[in-house]
Amino acid sequence: MSHKIEAENFIQDLERVAKVRSEVAAHLGTIAETLEKAESEGKNTSGKLGLDREIEDIKIAGKNLRLGVFRLMVLGDMKRGKSTFLNALIGENILPSDVNPCTALLTVLKFGSEKKVTIHFNDEKKPLSLDFKSFKRNYTIDPAEAKRLEQEKKQAFPDIDYAVVEYPLPILEKGIEIVDSPGLNDTEARNELSLGYINNCHAILFVMRATQPCTLGERRYLENYIKGRGLSVFFLINAWDQVQESLIDPDDREELKEAEVKLRRVFQANLLEYCVEENKNIYQERVFELSSILALRRRLKNPSVSLQGTGFPEFFGALNRFLTQERAAQEFQQAKTLAHQADSHLREAIARRTPLLEQNIEELKNKINSVAPEFHKLAEIRDQFQSEIRTVRDKEATEIANSFRSYVLDLEHTFESDFLRYQPDMKFLDFINPGKREAFEIELKKGFEQYISDKLAAWTINVENKMDAAFLQL
Incomplete structure (x- = not known):
């Protein structure tokens, strides 16, 4: 305890x-x-x-x-x-709790002598410094807008990488840095x-x-x-x-x-x-x-x-x-x-x-010449090791590619049972209602994307374990 x-x-x-x-x-x-x-x-x-x-x-x-x-x-x-x-x-x-999380800005909270926010972009633009009030006003969106962007699969601020919030707080000054991520249901x-x-x-x-x-x-x-x-x-x-x-x-x-x-x-x-x-x-x-x-x-x-x-x-x-x-x-x-x-x-x-x-110079030269063959052997070992690395690389790349191909092709055999937990519910008469039918299509698309993401994540973990084993072998 x-x-x-x-x-x-x-x-x-x-x-x-x-x-x-x-x-x-x-x-x-x-x-x-x-x-x-x-x-x-x-x-x-x-x-x-x-x-x-x-x-x-x-x-x-x-x-x-x-x-x-x-x-x-x-x-x-x-x-x-x-x-x-x-x-x-x-x-x-x-950190205002009423800020809508759909800004999707990953925020790094760290110590700073002055209170400020710095926006870092994912393109060539220079970082932008601003105060808390401006940050909240410029980089938050209302729920209706967030819902629309979610349905259209768009980001509110696609050109922003993350924001850094600096604040003169004791816990931050003593060496704590906090990374606040966007929500999971996103x-x-x-x-x-x-x-x-x-x-x-x-x-x-x-x-x-x-x-x-x-x-x-x-x-x-x-x-x-x-x-x-x-x-x-x-x-x-x-x-x-x-x-x-x-x-x-x-x-x-x-x-x-x-x-x-x-x-x-x-x-x-x-x-x-x-x-x-x-x-x-x-x-x-x-x-x-x-x-x-x-x-x-x-x-x-x-x-x-x-x-x-x-x-x-x-x-x-x-x-x-x-x-x-x-x-x-x-x-x-x-x-x-x-x-x-x-x-x-x-x-x-x-x-x-x-x-x-x-020792004098001649003695040292003779000693160097005597060990020269050993260095040639080391060079050969190096070349062999480099060759082995390339061999393992090519072998693993081929196996990973084949593994992915087989994995994707095998999904069809279990798709009906696996997709059940992602499939949205809809009653028969709801198909008559255009609004509910459209909502169902949106949820179905979202469910399928989650299904694919989950399956790829499961395959990735398995492949990472195999790659770790290959590195361990080397």
């Missing part, structure tokens, strides 16, 4: 990690400078030791630590309370936009709603885009306080308890398979019942107030341990490993160089 901490403690732990990051980055910088100085001086004496790769790796690791952030991606269907959750998470009401093009960011995030915060448990769209998204990809996912069941409000008698404690037990069973049945790590059940550390609106109201009145009873202390505790202990430890271990490797390679280079300094 995850331990509980309040938002203020979470920020303090992030600050400690940021401080250690800075210290480790400084040490790596010193190591890189020392090695560079040694190489520079050695160039004019006995020659360089060939540590360019080590120096470059250490510089990159130091830079990554100095600029290091924990990137969280927020996924969720429409009307799940994502904006309310994000506002509660960061402790300020900066076009496939918009889903692909979100998928491009998933693998570059430390964790995914998948927002669901207690009063709409595990919809078909959510299950489909998890099955196609999350399952089997080794991603760290936190499932946040939002609006848990509304479970009581939905009861016939909200004051009936027994009825409330029974309703909550049923809901927990539904969520566990659908989410458990995504909460297994190294054959260990971590469901209690990954699924949380939240009341975001209650948490937001409290934090707006007092940022340091206890959030007990909203589910946030439990969530903060699990997220804190995951980021500041597990992920941070991996970062620091990588830096430690690079430093040890540089030290080891330096000692090996010195050990090789020292005996050579005691």
Whole structure:
């Protein structure tokens, strides 16, 4: 069971990690400078030791630590309370919950000394900076317009890649960066936009709603885009306080308890398979019942107030341990490993160089000539390896092409049974009504597109596993 901490403690732990990051980055910088100085001086004496790769790796690791952030991606269907959750998470009401999500703008929330929004385009246009009010006015659309665009399979702002929201908030300053994606119940093009960011995030915060448990769209998204990809996912069941409000008698404690037990069973049945790590059940550390609106109201009145009873202390505790202990430890271990490797390679280079300094030029030339055949053998091994890589590439390309062809051709054998869950319902007499007939055609087309997308996603996962096996073989 995850331990509980309040938002203020979470920020303090992030600050400690940021401080250690800075210290480790400084040490790596010193190591890189020392090695560079040694190489520079050695160039004019006995020659360089060939540590360019080590120096470059250490510089990159130091830079990554100095600029290091924990990137969280927020996924969720429409009307799940994502904006309310994000506002509660960061402790300020900066993301308007009344903004229509059909703008389909992927938004990156990061620290900035000034409050501003920057729009990044997917063409040659330069980024556009604007204030929050202008952003809301220029890049949101009303529901009627959104519905029309959805039916026509058009995007509201096709020339925009994403938006960056900068805000001077403590949680962002301490190294948290949040990627807020468009909704799941959307076009496939918009889903692909979100998928491009998933693998570059430390964790995914998948927002669901207690009063709409595990919809078909959510299950489909998890099955196609999350399952089997080794991603760290936190499932946040939002609006848990509304479970009581939905009861016939909200004051009936027994009825409330029974309703909550049923809901927990539904969520566990659908989410458990995504909460297994190294054959260990971590469901209690990954699924949380939240009341975001209650948490937001409290934090707006007092940022340091206890959030007990909203589910946030439990969530903060699990997220804190995951980021500041597990992920941070991996970062620091990588830096430690690079430093040890540089030290080891330096000692090996010195050990090789020292005996050579005691020999004259003729002896060194003879030694070089004596090992020349070994270098020829290495060149042959290199050529063989390159040939093997090309062979495996061609073989895998052919197998993948044949696999795709066979997969598509085999779809006809199971189409009738597979397509049933995508097929819209329509009564016989509805065909007489032109409006309902047109609506049916639109839903049928949408269902078929989802069917094709799901089938392709299933095939892609299988192919990725085969490609991973081929790389492992090489």
